[in-house]
Amino acid sequence: MTTQIMEPARALRVRRILYRTATAAVVAEAAVGGWWDIARVSYVRDIVVHLGYPTYLLVILGVWKMLAAIVLVLPGWPLVKEWAYAGTVFVYTGAIASHLTVRYDRWEVALLSALVLLTVVSWALRPPDRRPAGSGCRITARP
Incomplete structure (x- = not known):
């Protein structure tokens, strides 16, 4: 009887930990990535240029990423x-498509896919x- 009462509480705790961990990773990437985009860090700028995009796109994406991080x-x-969630998915999936199309740094597709997940x-x-x-969307813990 005690285990039946404890299971929903444990499931809720696991759910909360998963939510906070995933959200922290998304927020950290959006904030740091946004800052790098706005600052046009050479590493990021080189990737964007190689993918064929103008560098001013970095400022646009960077501002929206920073706003997404704040809102989340x-x-x-x-x-x-x-x-904000939709925007981050668009950024990551767009980056995946760009990397695959140009066949540039395809190992980053795994990282980008993890960020989508x-x-x-x-x-x-x-x-x-x-x-x-x-x-x-209503995902609930079952007893």
Whole structure:
């Protein structure tokens, strides 16, 4: 009887840990990556140029990444959080497509794919207060 009561609490704790870990990774990458983009760090600039994009795109992406990082850590604004999650998925999947198309640093596809996965995990496991009213995704822990 005690194990039945403990299982939902344990599942909730695991879910919370997974959510926080995935979200921390997504926020850290968005914040650091955004800063690198805005600063046009040579490593990032060289990749963007090699992929065939103009360097001013870095500033645009960097600003949006920084805003996404801020929104994902702040309480409230559930609809804006949805946009932030969507934006990060667009950035990562766009980068995957670009790397595969140009056949440049294909090993980075694994890292980018992991970031897509972490973003989806963070989005799917977010607490109810971070979801817009009436959102369809409801992943709950089963007893």
